[in-house]
Amino acid sequence: MAKPKNSDEPEGEGAFDDEPFSDRDDPLGPELAALDAALDRTTRALERKPAIDREERDPLVYDLDWDEDERLAQWREAVEFTSGLPPVLAAALTAALWDDIEPLQHAPWLGRLLAAALLRDRGKTRSHLLCVNSGARAVPRLRLKPADPVAKILFWLAAVLAAAEKGQKDHDRWLLARAGRAGKLQGRRGNSHLPQALDLALARPIVTAELLAQELRVSARAGQNLIAELGLRELTGRRRYRAWGIL
CATH class of the missing domain: 1.10.10 (Arc Repressor Mutant, subunit A)
Incomplete structure (x- = not known):
């Protein structure tokens, strides 16, 4: 007597296979694998310890009384007060505060990058980071007086302006260079x-x-x-x- 066919069972042999899908069967396999690898690298980067522990720092190179965590918290607290200011003024204050507080002993240049990142975060720049450091090199250093906080802010405002002007000139030069070579594409x-x-x-x-x-x-x-x-x-x-x- 023939066994009645169950309508719930799938037709065809091997409709349900115990073997896992291969990358060929899964069109998103490579993308998911790349995403997992990126997440793994991010996790390792977040868990990474400093290159040199505080206990192993050479007093000839490092100031052992320099509390970077406390200084960094002080800088972050001061930057929070700039949230209601215009983006350019907030960026100038961010760079000036980094120079004054010096959160990291051997990274004075990081404040300029953070100021550029703030400009992009506030929507002043969209697709790039402003070269604030290039603008700072173009502004005369005589305007920067250690005892005058207003002069420091004016210096970084001038640096942002100089960087913006230099970027605009470079942009115009690139467009001119492209226009000069457009004939070769015809x-x-x-x-x-x-x-x-x-x-x-x-x-x-x-x-x-x-x-x-x-x-x-x-x-x-x-x-x-x-x-x-x-x-x-x-x-x-x-x-x-x-x-x-x-x-």
Whole structure:
């Protein structure tokens, strides 16, 4: 007597397999694996101890009475009061407070990056960090007086302004350089890599033939040909490990 067929059972052999799905069966397998790897790296970075423990610091290099945690908490508390101020003024105060409080003994440059990050967080810049340090180098240091807090704030305001002006000039130069090379893109085949190479040269401060080959998935020789066709300027003055720039 034949066994009656259960309508709840799936049709076909191997409809339910005990073996796990392979990466080929799961289209999101590589993406999930990359996400897991990124989360693992983040966890390791957050749990990472300082490069040199406080007990192992050499008194010749470090001030052992320097409480970085307390100074950093003091700086954060002071920065919280700038939340209601305009972004540029808040960034200037952030940099000035970092110079005054000095939360980290060997990282005086970090305050400029944090000021730039504050400008982006407040929406003053969107896709980049302002080069506040470049603006600070362009402003005369005579305006910075240690005993005058107002002069310090004015100095960093001038640094932000100088950085913005320099960035605008660089942006105009890049657009002019692109316009000067736009004629080389005319009449190209649809599968030409020259437009992509030009965009890559504008997006990076320097490019190499190997970088173009990797990003555009062409040979190293093809990368060198693209550099020659674009007329990029060689920046290293060397025969090996050469690099080029758009300006």
